[in-house]
Amino acid sequence: MRRPVPAPAPEADIDAVDQQLLTLLQTNGRASYAELARQVGLSAPAVHERVGKLESAGVITGYTAVVDPAAVGLGVTALIGIIDSDEVDDVGMLEAMSDLPQVQDCWRTAGTEGYVLKVRVTDIPALEDTINALNRVRGVSRTRTTVVLSTKWEGRHGRSE
CATH class of the missing domain: 1.10.10.10 (Winged helix-like DNA-binding domain superfamily/Winged helix DNA-binding domain)
Incomplete structure (x- = not known):
């Protein structure tokens, strides 16, 4: 989707x-x-x-339910930095990344990594598959992955939802 x-x-x-x-x-x-x-x-x-x-006015962009990822089988969270190649195509990259349901958030960043993605997957083999899929995207030179060991909070200032 x-x-x-x-x-x-x-x-x-x-x-x-x-x-x-x-x-x-x-x-x-x-x-x-x-x-x-x-x-x-x-x-x-x-x-x-x-x-x-x-x-x-687009200030409020939607309403959502906050779901415990582990409760729906998504026990592994990782942040994946995307390092652009010389032939980067931002539109094509964004479309390819948004087509991966594992990608929950995408930030355009300054520095070595052009994008940072938050992905949620079932297990480490699924994370490996996601990394491999991202590395096949035209314009991705390589990725750098940080696996999240535990989440102390998500959202603004750790307020419980």
Whole structure:
């Protein structure tokens, strides 16, 4: 399944109430408009309108469930740095990387590695298969892999979801 590469969000005017709503939604994306309204001191319809504007402006890009990877059989997490070759084709590389369901996150970086990927797989042989697949992508010179031994937290400042 190919995941679309999101376009950068345009800058939006975000006031203190919007920022407070964003913080609350990052903590609990399932909070009701009534609950959010109570916490920011507005009416539920006003909060609904503000959240809708944040969504339309591309500030809020989606809502998701946080799933324990090990509970769904993805016991190995690794960070894979992609070192570009001279014939790098960013569009083709991004498409190829996004076609791999093991790739959960992709960052464009400065330095030796042009991209850093977070991958989640079932086991070490599956990680090896993923690395081999990435090394076959046109424009990838080589990869550098760091296996995650344990995760102390993910997400902003280790807040539990």
